[in-house]
Amino acid sequence: GGHDGRAQGPFRASPPPAAAAHREAHGDTPWARAHSTGASAADADAGPRGGAAEIECAIREACWSTPPRLGILSSVLGQEPDGQHTSQTAGLARALAGPAIAVMATCGLTPSTGLAGTVGSVQPTTAVFQGDPEGEPTPLQAQLRARDKAQVTAALQGISARDAPFLAPAVAGLPGSTPVLVLAARPEPYRLPPLAAQFPQAVWSMPAGSIRLGLPLLVAPGAALTIDSAETPSILLDSGPLNYSTIIAVRATLRFSGTAARPLILSSRDPATQAADATLADGRAYIRASETRMDFDHVTASGLGYLIGETSGVAWMAREGAPSTGGARDSTFSGNYFGAYSSGAAGLNFTRTRFTDNAVYGFDPHTDTTGTVIEDSLAARNGRHGLIFSRACSNNVIRRFESFDNGGSGIVIDDGNDDGDTATQGSDNNQVVAAHTHDNKAAGIVIEGGTGNSVGQSLAQANPVGIWVKNGATGTRVTATAVRGSDQTGIRLEGGTASTTATDVAIEQSTVGIADQGARATTLTDVRIVDAAAAGVTVSPDTRQLTLTDVSVAGEGKRAYALIGPPGTTDDTPPEGLRTDEWSAARTGLHPGLSADFWVQLIPWLLVLAIPALLWLPIRWRWRRRLRAMHGEAGK
Secondary structure (H helix, E strand, O other): OHHHHOOOOOOOOOOOOOHHHHHHHHOOOHHHHHHHOOOOHHHHHHOOOOOHHHHHHHHHHHOOOOOOOOHHHHHHHOEOOOOOEOHHHHHHHHHHHHHHHHHHHHOOOOOOOHHHHHHHOOOOOOOOOOOOOOOOOOHHHHHHHHHHHHHHHHHHHOOOOOOOOEEEOOOOOOOOOOOEEEEOOOOOOEOHHHHHHHOOOOEEEOHHHOEEEOOOEEEOOOOEEEEEOOOOOEEEEEEOOOOEOEEEEEOOEEEEEOOOOOOEEEEEEEOOOOEOOOOOOOOOOEEEEEOOEEEEEOEEEEOOOOOOHHHOOEEEEOEOOEOOEEEEEOOEEEOOOOOEEEEOOEOOEEEOOEEEOOOOOOEEEOOOOEOOEEEEEEEEOOOOOOEEEEOOOEOOEEEEEEEEOOOOOOEEEEOOOOOOOOOOOOOOOOEEEOOEEEOOOOEEEEEEOOEOOEEEOOEEEOOOEEEEEEOOOEOOEEEEEEEEOOOOEEEEEEOOOEOOEEEEEEEEOOOEEEEEEOOEOOEEEEEEEEOOOOEEEEEOOOOEOOEEEEEEEEEEEOEEEEEEOOOOOEEOOOOOOEEOOOEEEOOOOOOHHHOHHHHHHHHHHHHHHHHHHHHHHHHHHHHHHHHHHHHHHHHO
């Protein structure tokens, strides 16, 4: 992941080329205008003033540069300085890849060297999905989770009027139960080094000030635990088969703090391997806050969690209706089951935080999580979605967020309905502002159910589907947003969705620009679709009340518009409000010689065939001279 090595946090500025030079080279297209504007992404909060033509430049100028994994390969792959491929040069580079690998194979070169390795290095690396968030736990995992709850309940009942830390005994008759270190309420926050001196059977000091936690630790109501990297640079939570340590806080305060120069490290530790616990089947260490304020500042939390929800890694949970709060800044959640999770939390704030390489989700704010703000952060290479607000999560804001190379979608606003038939617990009034979702396996942004959700000033790039509205979502707004390079559809509106509006949107180089699959009361205004290979706009016979105002299809493609009827029937007559004067049908049929793409693909293979012939000619010429000489000598 080249993105993780950026010197200035998760984003790095990359100024666009000068306006005049860029427009001269690329014409007055939405993408040319986008790169020639001086708009700033810092204006994101002020609303969609800049428009789709400006949003890509604004985002890139303030947040993103060409991914370092492309680096010097820009010249090989035909990238412009802004990090985008020119269609002909990039097409030639892609076409050259196959023949080049074939030639190298004949020369005995391996794919890790030469051009083959170069082209292969730009392919997105998607994490392997290792868990099922809707799946049931195994009997053993369910037993471990029940044991943990029983231990916490018993420890809380044993506090009584205590005002000092103590070891609560193992629960009698509970298989696998262990003692629990309980931090009872007192005025001053607890610190780990004094606890290591007082409870050596539970907390161990290690070299360089690190701490090893060998038993579950419970921060009881009214207590506070502060861990600072200046005093404790790392915490290792023992995590072996069936027995693992945890940090659980109930109606308490947890603060994990480091610095940029010395971040605090939190990780599981398998006593057998002396490394992070990699086995989920027999449980793994985790951190959980219930009705608690929990904050992370310059922290890396990894190797935690084994099940969904409260045991998923790092979790903010409600308990008996009261929410948890807090958040993270300048921190990383990586290699966990879920990077982070919340349920019933309120007012969480995540700034400059990374959710990377987690087994399932990067971050899953779940049931009734409200008022969360996530900004200047990223999610990458997670097994499923990068970020998912699921089930009755409302009034949350995702701002300046990058999500890429995830095994599912980049950002999902979800109704939490497992069967997917109807939206019964929709997430409402959530905002996605100035997001960049790219190279995800499913979609860039998904609005699944809910009412009043919005996407603005964002860029969805190189995802199978750019923006996907589904499961009865109502009143979804897409404003001043660009979609590029979708293998399937730029914007997909499924049947059952209603009152979706898309205003000031640019869609380029998608197989289908916009697919309305039976939605109701959709309004498209000031939408420009360029180079849609199959169709600019497709509409189902079940579509009702589709309103188009100043919608245009330009460039080349098979169809500008298609009303998809019974099998084998389509109506290509553009409806009112759809302009196609800048569109032309892609040349197909019996004359491939008229197609530039045909020659771009063919020429490299002709070169491959020509090289052996050219090498054979001098050999044949020398052989014929030798034969003539031999015949001449025989005739003497």
